[in-house]
Amino acid sequence: MTRRLALVLALALAGAALTALPACSGKDATAPTEDRKAATIPVTIVTAQGRHVFRVEHARTEAEQAQGLMYRTDLKPDGGMVFAPYPPDGTAPRPASFWMKNTPTSLDILFIRADGTIARIADNSVPFSEARIPSGEPVAAVLELVGGRAADLGISEGDRVSWPR
Template sequence: MMAAALLVATVGGCSGGGGAGDGAAAQASALLPLTIASANGAHAFRVERAVTPAQQAQGLMYRTDLKPDGGMLFYPYPAEGGAPREASFWMKNTPTPLDILFIRADGMIATIAENTVPFSETPVLSREPVAAVLELVGGRAAELGIAEGDKVTWAK
C-alpha cells in the first residue's frame, strides 16, 4: 500500500513510505508547473512529480513541508503506464491532511477526496479509472473552488 499512498493491490499512489523528507530536496529542484481551470479562474501550482513505482509508493508520506501552491502529481498513473485504472490511496504515515484529486485521461477531475485523515489506513478510492492523481494540501480544493469536472493541465 502507498500512504497518501497507493494501495498496490488496487493500483494507486499516494503518500507512501521512506524516511522523513526523503527525496524532497531532489524533487524540489524539478517542480512541474500545473494549472487547474475552475469556474472562478485558473489556479497555478508547482508540484513534485512521482513517476517511478518507488516515488509513487513514497508519495507525500512523512512530509510536513507542504506549500499551499505545491503538491505531488502521480503521472503516468500507474507508474508502469498503460491504460487508466482505478486508484486507491491511503494516508498511512502521512501527517498532513491532503486533497486527493483523481484525474481522467482527458485531464478532467473525476473525483476529489477532500481533507483526507492523517495516518488513516482506510482506502481512498478513485471510483473510476484514472490516468493521474494530484495531491494538494488539505482544504485547498474547497478554498479555491476547485471541483469535479475542472480541467488539469501540465507539460507531459
Template sequence: MILNRLFLAILLATGAHGCRAETQNVASPSAAIAPSGLDVVTLEVRGSDSSHAFRVEIARTPEEQEKGMMFRDSMGADDGMIFPFPSPRPARFWMKNTMIPLDLIFIREDGTIARIAVNAEPYSLAGIESGEPVAAVLEIAGGRSVELGIVEGDRVVWPGGPVG
C-alpha cells in the first residue's frame, strides 16, 4: 500500500498521467454530469473544411486525471475525455488499466493540435508524450481521429478551453 502511494506520488510529480478519471465534481453552468460524476461538455474539433462535435467528460483534478478512462470497456464514437492543465506543460500518458484503444490528442495553448497518438495500446505502460508543452489532452475512441480526418494543426474548442 505504501509503495502504491509512493509510486502514484512519483508519477504525479514527474507529470505522468494515466488514461483515466473520477472524483470531486466542480460543475459549470453549461455542463451535464456523467455517471462517473465528471462534468460533460460538447467539444468541437475544427479542421480546414470540416468540424466534428464530441461529448466529453472533463478530468480536472490530479485524481480525476490519474483514473481517466481506466476500467472502462467501451466508448461511444462521439464520446471522449478532456484533461485540461492549469498551465501548458509537457504531458506524458500511459494506458495502464485502460481496456480499450484510444487516440490521444495533445492540444496547445492556442487550441491547435500539436500531436495525435493513434490507437494507443490497451494496458501498455509505455509513455505517450506530447513532444512539447500542451494545455490539454483529449482522448477519443481508438482510430476515430483517422476516420474523421482529424490532423495536427486542427483546432479544438470547448467551454472553458483555450479558445472556448
C-alpha cells in the first residue's frame, strides 16, 4: 500500500510540474474565442537593420500565460504574444521554460532580460512538441513570434525590445 501511495504522489507531483510551465502549458485549454484573446499592444524591436513593430497579444495573467498561443492557427506575420511581466506576479526575473504542446504553429521564442535586451532566441520551435525550451538565464519577459520571423528580420540576441508598460 505504501508503494502505491508513493506512486500516486509521484504522478501528482509530475502533473503539477507540467501545469506550472508558462505559455503553452500542460493545462488542456480550449481554443480561445475572439473575446478570450488577450489585449493587443505594440512591441518594438530595434536591430542593426532598423526598427520592427509587431502588434501582439499581451499575456499578463497566469491564465493568459498558461494558455499562450495553444490551438492558434490565425497568427499574422507581425503578430504574436508577449508574456510580460514574466513571471505574471511581477517578482524578480527568473529562468523560463516553454513548450509547444497543443501549439500547431512553429514559433520563434525570444527570451528578454530585465534591461529589455534579448537573451536567447529559440527559433522555429517544433509544433506540438513537449520538449522544454529553456531561457538559459533569468528573464523578465518572453515574446513569441511566427517561426522564422526573427531570422527574416535580422533579429539577434542583444537587440532591444520595448512595449508599453
